[in-house]
Amino acid sequence: MDKSMLGDLGSLPEEDQMRMSAMIDQIQIRDSLRMYNSLVEKCFTDCVDSFKRKSLDKQEETCIKRCAEKFLKHSMRVGMRFAELNQGAPTPD
Amino acid sequence: MATNNVANNIGKEQILEIAKSEMEYRVELFNRLTKICFDKCIEKRYKESELNMGENSCIDRCVSKYWQATNLVGQLLGSSRPPM
Numbered sequence: 679m680d681k682s683m684l685g686d687l688g689s690l691p692e693e694d695q696m697r698m699s700a701m702i703d704q705i706q707i708r709d710s711l712r713m714y715n716s717l718v719e720k721c722f723t724d725c726v727d728s729f730k731r732k733s734l735d736k737q738e739e740t741c742i743k744r745c746a747e748k749f750l751k752h753s754m755r756v757g758m759r760f761a762e763l764n765q766g767a768p769t770p771d
Numbered sequence: 772m773a774t775n776n777v778a779n780n781i782g783k784e785q786i787l788e789i790a791k792s793e794m795e796y797r798v799e800l801f802n803r804l805t806k807i808c809f810d811k812c813i814e815k816r817y818k819e820s821e822l823n824m825g826e827n828s829c830i831d832r833c834v835s836k837y838w839q840a841t842n843l844v845g846q847l848l849g850s851s852r853p854p855m
Contacts, residue, residue, distance in 0.1 A: 694787070744817040751821070751822050752805070
């Protein structure tokens with residue numbers, strides 16, 4: 679989601695464009711923070727199961743890093759496909 | 772767009788609200804889609820940080836199917852009368 683959506687509204691007066699732009703910014707910020715929280719929750723849930731010590735061990739650390747990276751790559755791919763479908767482009771089976 | 776100035780102002784506020792709801796809906800749709808396809812396609816053991824070919828295909832297909840499901844439900848909701 680980005681400001682290119684504003685292209686549609688280019689004919690609106692500048693004040694309205696600014697309001698739309700500010701609204702998009704707000705939604706984006708909120709979504710980024712939400713994503714941060716849910717990513718931590720997901721990777722912690724999947725990777726950490728024992729509490730014999732208070733520090734993450736090497737295995738847990740590696741797992742969390744991989745989990746986060748994997749999710750971000752996944753999210754990017756989903757974004758690509760989502761954008762294609764939004765534009766009505768035919769996609770391979 | 773109405774040519775009357777007062778009607779214009781009311782219209783703008785409403786349009787902004789509708790646009791905001793629409794955008795929030797899209798963000799929510801994307802987030803849920805991402806979560807569900809991750810849960811369905813990615814193994815939880817995280818052997819590596821790259822996506823393999825199988826996962827990539829699964830993701831593409833999952834997104835496509837979810838999109839179709841969204842349209843299906845949308846059609847249903849659009850055509851049925853709200854229950855009284």
